[in-house]
Amino acid sequence: MLRWLLGGREAQGPVEKTTVLFIGEEQPKNSYTELQVLKGHFDMVRFLVRIDDFRFASAGDDGIVLLWNVQTGERLHELRGHSQQITAITRFQKHSAESSCPMILSASSDRSVSLWDADTGSRVQTVTDLHSSVKCLLVLERLDLWLSGGNVLCVWNRNFELLCKTEVFNDAGITAIIELPKNCIAAAMDKELNQAFASGSHVGELIVWDSLDWTIQSYERVFGDTAQADIQSEIKLLSPKQNEMSVQHLTSDGEYIIAAIGSGIYVYSLLTKNVIAYRKTAHDSDVLHTLKLPNGQLISCSEDGSVRFWVLQDLPPPAEHASSAFFGMWGFGRANKQPPNQQVKKGADCLVLRSLELTGDLIGHSGAVQMFLPFNDSVLVTCSTDHLIMLWKDGERESRLRSLDLFNKLEQNKGL
Numbered sequence: 005m006l007r008w009l010l011g012g013r014e015a016q017g018p019v020e021k022t023t024v025l026f027i028g029e030e031q032p033k034n035s036y037t038e039l040q041v042l043k044g045h046f047d048m049v050r051f052l053v054r055i056d057d058f059r060f061a062s063a064g065d066d067g068i069v070l071l072w073n074v075q076t077g078e079r080l081h082e083l084r085g086h087s088q089q090i091t092a093i094t095r096f097q098k099h100s101a102e103s104s105c106p107m108i109l110s111a112s113s114d115r116s117v118s119l120w121d122a123d124t125g126s127r128v129q130t131v132t133d134l135h136s137s138v139k140c141l142l143v144l145e146r147l148d149l150w151l152s153g154g155n156v157l158c159v160w161n162r163n164f165e166l167l168c169k170t171e172v173f174n175d176a177g178i179t180a181i182i183e184l185p186k187n188c189i190a191a192a193m194d195k196e197l198n199q200a201f202a203s204g205s206h207v208g209e210l211i212v213w214d215s216l217d218w219t220i221q222s223y224e225r226v227f228g229d230t231a232q233a234d235i236q237s238e239i240k241l242l243s244p245k246q247n248e249m250s251v252q253h254l255t256s257d258g259e260y261i262i263a264a265i266g267s268g269i270y271v272y273s274l275l276t277k278n279v280i281a282y283r284k285t286a287h288d289s290d291v292l293h294t295l296k297l298p299n300g301q302l303i304s305c306s307e308d309g310s311v312r313f314w315v316l317q318d319l320p321p322p323a324e325h326a327s328s329a330f331f332g333m334w335g336f337g338r339a340n341k342q343p344p345n346q347q348v349k350k351g352a353d354c355l356v357l358r359s360l361e362l363t364g365d366l367i368g369h370s371g372a373v374q375m376f377l378p379f380n381d382s383v384l385v386t387c388s389t390d391h392l393i394m395l396w397k398d399g400e401r402e403s404r405l406r407s408l409d410l411f412n413k414l415e416q417n418k419g420l
Contacts, residue, residue: 031363031364031365033313033315033363033364034313034363034364034365034366035381035398035399035400035401036364036366036384036396036397036398036399037397037398037399037400038396038397038398038399038402039368039394039395039396039397040077040394040395040397041368041392041393041394041395042072042077042079042392042393042394042395043391043392043393044062044068044070044079044082044393045062045064045066045068045070045391045392045393046066046391047064047065047066047089047391048064048065048371048374048388048389048390048391049062049063049064049374049387049388049389049391049392049393050063050064050065050090050374050375050387051063051064051090051092051093051374051375051387052375052376052377052385052387052393053093053094053095053108053377054095054377054379055071055095055106055108055122056106057379057380058073058074058075059071059072059073059074059080059122060072060074060377060379060385061083061093061108061122062387062393063090063093063110064089064090064374064387064391065089065090066089067084067086067087067088067089067090067112067114068082068083068084068086068090069082069083069090069093069108069110069120070082070083071083071108071122071125072393074379074383074385074395075383077395080125081122081124081125082125083108083110083118083120083125083127085118085127085130086110086112086114086116086118087112087114088112088113088114089112089113090110090111090112091111091112091113091137091138091139092110092111092138092139092140092141092152093108093109093110093111093141094108094109094141094142094143095107095108095109095143096108096109096119096143096150097143097145098121098128098162105121105122105123106122106123107119107120107121107122107128108120108122109141109143109150111137111138111139111141111152112137112138113137114132114137115132115133115134115135115136115137115138116130116131116132116133116134117130117131117134117138117141117152117164118130118131119164129163129164130164131160131164134152134154134156134158135154135155135156136154136155136156136177137154138152138153138154139153139154139177139178139179140152140153140154140178140179140180140181141153141181142181142182142183144183148161148162149161149162149167150162151181153177153178153179153180153181154177154178155177155178156169156170157169157170157178157181158170250265250266250290251263251264251265252264252265252266252290252291252292253291253292253293253294255294255295255296256274256296257296257298258274259273259274259275260272260273260274260280260296261274262294262295262296262302263294264290264291264292264293264294264304265291266290266291267284267285267286267287267288267289267290267291267306268282268283268284268285268286268291269282269283269286269291269294269302269304269314269360270282271302271316271358271360280316280357280358281316281357281358281359281360282360283314283360283362286304286306286312286314286360287304287306287307287308287310287312288306288308288310289306289307289308289372290306290307291304291305291306292305292306292307292372292373292374292375293305293373293374293375293376295376295378297378299381300315300316301313301314301315301363302314302315302316302360303376303378303384305373305374305375305376305386306372306373307372307373308372309367309369309370309371309372309373309388309390310365310366310367310369310373311365311366311367311373311376311384311386311396312362312364312365312366313362313363313364313365314360314361314362314363315360315361315363316358316359316360316361317358317359317360317361318358319357319358319359366384366386366396368386368394368396369386369388369390369392369394370388370390371388371389371390371391372388372389373386373387373388374387374388374389375387381398382397382398382401383395383396383397383398384396
């Protein structure tokens with residue numbers, strides 16, 4: 005049983021033939037050795053949202069939002085009101101003269117958006133009969149506004165009054181919104197990166213934009229397959245399958261952009277403006293979510309049902325300058341490639357290359373792991389298409405807490 009939970013599963017399909025991807029049972033750097041399974045959803049769970057240090061919300065295709073205690077696994081509230089699947093969810097802080105109350109904002113395919121009280125589980129407000137289903141939500145607390153994106157981009161105040169909206173996007177709906185400086189927002193993009201933000205495409209393009217003047221800072225294109233030719237010969241790019249080069253997810257800590265492309269993970273440096281580390285086959289299937297923790301560790305989850313932990317390790321400097329052919333050989337296309345008629349800022353002359361090493365994995369879900377949510381260094385929450393939520397806990401910490409609790413009880417009862 006322990007082997008099944010901590011990485012003894014056989015690989016499914018072709019993977020890179022390196023021993024590091026088959027990490028096995030011995031995982032000294034993996035502290036998540038205790039598992040608690042939470043049941044409550046009856047369809048796939050797609051979203052996890054942190055409410056505070058002790059609570060989180062889960063939502064998915066069953067149209068239900070569930071609130072949980074992350075320490076005990078207790079189900080606190082069941083939020084019912086949507087008639088179809090949840091398409092977006094986020095935290096919403098309600099401020100008043102007396103106090104500040106945490107709220108949950110949820111959107112559904114039933115073309116409605118609801119506001120829920122996280123303390124009582126009651127629905128406070130709702131908007132129905134929208135033009136289309138909402139695919140993303142963004143709360144601007146400092147402006148007392150929130151935005152919804154789909155085929156229409158709408159701006160609302162805290163009283164759920166529509167302030168303005170854009171034209172209809174019939175060809176492709178908005179899937180993500182981020183806040184930019186000078187009270188601007190960008191649609192169909194990803195996380196805010198200080199004075200820049202990044203976008204990814206289904207053809208493996210990664211573009212870093214200046215959020216002030218909207219110019220391209222750098223451009224990188226990652227191909228899933230390339231011809232393995234001599235580095236001095238011309239690079240012949242093949243035609244990879246679309247899912248192998250599609251940018252599934254982007255995240256950043258302000259120093260690096262972590263891109264999930266197909267079944268691989270690519271680490272892009274905002275300082276040197278180049279890919280410094282990668283794993284072309286990090287998982288057996290597409291990578292769906294990534295995150296870089298404050299301690300430098302990277303986490304990824306995949307359709308193959310696993311969660312994996314990675315660390316960046318320095319490599320010895322190359323014997324000669326890393327040329328465009330070097331990156332072409334390893335699947336990154338030509339260095340500093342840019343779209344026509346675009347001025348792109350140049351990266352550093354000397355490329356610092358690092359390796360992406362696997363340090364641990366968690367295998368417990370029987371379906372694709374949609375996303376994960378870390379709580380400090382003690383608990384990691386995962387959700388999956390198998391309808392389950394799992395709390396992965398620091399086994400040593402949990403053992404110490406149980407021992408301390410037992411000691412306190414014995415002391416209260418005078419050892420009896």
